[in-house]
Amino acid sequence: MAAFLLRHRQVSTLGVSGILKDKLDPCRPHVGSRLGALAGVCNLLREYSTSNDNRAHKFDFLDLTCPHAWYPVARRKNRKIFLHVGPTNSGKTYHALKQLESSPSGVYCGPLRLLAWEVAKRLNKANVPCDLITGQEREAVNGAKHKAVTVEMADVTSNYSCAVVDEIQMLGCMTRGFSFTRALLGISADELHLCGDPAAVPLIQEILKPTGDDIHVQYYERLSPLVPSQKPLGSFKNIQTGDCIVTFSRREIYKLKGQIQRGGKHLCSVVYGSLPPETRTRQATMFNDASSEFDVLVASDAIGMGLNLNISRIIFSTMKKFDGVEMRDLTISEVKQIAGTLLRGISFVKLVTPLGRAGRYGSDFPVGEVTCLHVDDLPLLHSSLKSPSPILECAGLFPTFDLIFMYSRLHPKKGLYRIMEHFLENAKLSENYFIANCEEMLKVAAVVDVLPISLHDKYLFVISPVDMRDEISSQGLTQFAQNYAQKGIVRLKEIFTPGTLQVPKTESALKELESIHKVLDLYVWLSFRLEDSFPDRELAASQKAICGLLIEEFLERFGWQKQPKTRKLPSRVNSGFLLSKETRQHV
Numbered sequence: 169m170a171a172f173l174l175r176h177r178q179v180s181t182l183g184v185s186g187i188l189k190d191k192l193d194p195c196r197p198h199v200g201s202r203l204g205a206l207a208g209v210c211n212l213l214r215e216y217s218t219s220n221d222n223r224a225h226k227f228d229f230l231d232l233t234c235p236h237a238w239y240p241v242a243r244r245k246n247r248k249i250f251l252h253v254g255p256t257n258s259g260k261t262y263h264a265l266k267q268l269e270s271s272p273s274g275v276y277c278g279p280l281r282l283l284a285w286e287v288a289k290r291l292n293k294a295n296v297p298c299d300l301i302t303g304q305e306r307e308a309v310n311g312a313k314h315k316a317v318t319v320e321m322a323d324v325t326s327n328y329s330c331a332v333v334d335e336i337q338m339l340g341c342m343t344r345g346f347s348f349t350r351a352l353l354g355i356s357a358d359e360l361h362l363c364g365d366p367a368a369v370p371l372i373q374e375i376l377k378p379t380g381d382d383i384h385v386q387y388y389e390r391l392s393p394l395v396p397s398q399k400p401l402g403s404f405k406n407i408q409t410g411d412c413i414v415t416f417s418r419r420e421i422y423k424l425k426g427q428i429q430r431g432g433k434h435l436c437s438v439v440y441g442s443l444p445p446e447t448r449t450r451q452a453t454m455f456n457d458a459s460s461e462f463d464v465l466v467a468s469d470a471i472g473m474g475l476n477l478n479i480s481r482i483i484f485s486t487m488k489k490f491d492g493v494e495m496r497d498l499t500i501s502e503v504k505q506i507a508g509t510l511l512r513g514i515s516f517v518k519l520v521t522p523l524g525r526a527g528r529y530g531s532d533f534p535v536g537e538v539t540c541l542h543v544d545d546l547p548l549l550h551s552s553l554k555s556p557s558p559i560l561e562c563a564g565l566f567p568t569f570d571l572i573f574m575y576s577r578l579h580p581k582k583g584l585y586r587i588m589e590h591f592l593e594n595a596k597l598s599e600n601y602f603i604a605n606c607e608e609m610l611k612v613a614a615v616v617d618v619l620p621i622s623l624h625d626k627y628l629f630v631i632s633p634v635d636m637r638d639e640i641s642s643q644g645l646t647q648f649a650q651n652y653a654q655k656g657i658v659r660l661k662e663i664f665t666p667g668t669l670q671v672p673k674t675e676s677a678l679k680e681l682e683s684i685h686k687v688l689d690l691y692v693w694l695s696f697r698l699e700d701s702f703p704d705r706e707l708a709a710s711q712k713a714i715c716g717l718l719i720e721e722f723l724e725r726f727g728w729q730k731q732p733k734t735r736k737l738p739s740r741v742n743s744g745f746l747l748s749k750e751t752r753q754h755v
């Protein structure tokens with residue numbers, strides 16, 4: 169599929185202006201926080217730049233020991249913090265959202281676009297107008313005083329009466345944790361509701377000590393029991409409708425899907441990290457829908473959050489996972505999170521709405537069963553589910569653009585890569601914090617450092633949602649940054665030919681399509697931040713949607729050819745590899 173023509177052009181010296189674009193967009197992560205935040209530091213810098221004396225040298229920009237002081241708007245408030253903690257599916261988010269709904273203004277910050285969508289939809293349905301703001305979407309609703317956002321988009325300069333930060337334990341995440349820390353310290357709200365794992369309570373209490381906020385902790389119990397089975401699955405012959413097989417690589421997902429489908433009794437939906445979020449939702453919906461023939465789910469560990477999955481039984485195909493360096497046993501938290509998150513929603517199928525399989529699972533399987541494929545894995549499963557999650561010890565932190573910018577004024581010869589590296593190696597931190605893992609960001613910094621663009625623009629590329637491990641995605645970023653530096657405008661058609669997307673016929677073509685989706689997603693993200701220079705947002709968004717549909721088309725057909733002829737095929741399968749009616753309508 170040659171939809172992307174990724175050319176490596178010679179970089180010209182015709183760059184966009186190198187001055188700091190101080191648009192003060194509150195929705196720009198980390199950049200927006202400069203309004204008021206670090207006001208004292210800014211004064212120092214101003215003095216430094218005007219009088220050109222050495223006073224700024226006295227300020228230690230590498231001192232990150234008091235991050236609560238970066239957010240003066242929040243510090244002016246005496247916030248009431250409510251910690252809703254407990255196992256998954258215990259009603260934590262439900263209760264926090266009730267408070268948000270009844271407040272005159274508020275913001276929900278979630279870790280995933282899916283969760284932000286769900287909350288915006290829910291509030292709007294309850295006649296509480298709510299905007300949706302994610303890295304790639306802005307949906308404004310008339311008269312809205314509420315917002316549902318992804319945590320990176322949290323605005324730390326406005327005042328709210330109520331704010332919710334969901335999955336707050338993610339502040340311990342190596343790569344994204346710093347955005348949760350920023351929301352925790354920086355959101356200015358009378359009431360701040362934090363939902364998550366009890367393992368985060370001591371750390372949050374410690375971190376918030378210098379703020380003087382009032383903290384109330386509310387513990388929840390699991391609403392539906394999670395029962396570890398004494399028997400392993402043993403063989404895929406024992407797979408039943410409603411089962412979810414968990415595995416840890418994309419390749420393995422397709423292998424297991426093929427293996428189960430060849431048994432001739434079940435069809436599998438799949439859900440994994442690099443599928444577009446909309447596709448994940450639709451795969452989940454298909455699995456949840458009792459009238460669909462896709463009655464088994466094969467999923468990776470990256471998926472639980474944000475999806476309502478009506479699963480009767482979780483089966484770990486393995487209890488080992490490759491962590492980038494070696495194969496290792498799953499940790500207690502991983503086992504609990506996978507088992508717990510995937511089984512969310514089970515007990516409420518009856519209570520809340522007829523969610524797809526209501527009646528089928530809601531009434532037949534009110535208890536979540538967990539087991540392993542192999543008998544040898546059962547002891548680790550049982551011991552992990554019995555143990556409490558280890559206490560979180562540190563929260564992520566990452567220097568704001570302001571700090572990087574001011575530091576760069578003192579070291580004008582250093583590129584962004586060197587500055588970030590210097591921060592990583594020399595930043596002073598208190599014991600409650602760690603510096604985010606920015607390996608991926610450093611890779612981007614190395615790419616953009618050679619381009620004649622401002623530090624601010626480089627920083628934008630660095631924090632963009634590019635997947636540098638994905639070759640097409642990283643080439644896409646390089647191309648965008650080079651074209652931007654060269655011409656100041658990036659037309660999508662120069663590197664992407666609309667109309668060339670096709671239903672993938674092989675798994676590698678599928679992977680390529682997933683990567684193309686990522687590049688288009690990146691274009692949309694950049695178009696919200698560099699609007700004039702990335703003018704083809706609509707085209708990128710529509711092509712992105714087509715990618716999603718084509719991927720789904722592949723997923724629905726995959727495995728059918730091997731089914732016995734007697735089995736009733738869904739009508740779209742007979743169309744060979746032509747597009748389904750639904751897809752044709754969109755293309």
Ligand SMILES: Nc1ncnc2c1ncn2[C@@H]1O[C@H](COP(=O)(O)OP(=O)(O)OP(=O)(O)O)[C@@H](O)[C@H]1O
Nearest residue numbers: 255256257258259260261262263509512513516520
């Ligand atoms: N009191 C309630 N009345 C009706 N529905 C409820 C109630 N409490 C929770 N639910 C529903 O139960 C499901 C699980 O609740 P919720 O999402 O709040 O759990 P959670 O503890 O936040 O789980 P997780 O840790 O997975 O995020 C949701 O569908 C929610 O709407």
Ligand SMILES: [Mg+2]
Nearest residue numbers: 260261334363
């Ligand atoms: Mg929740």
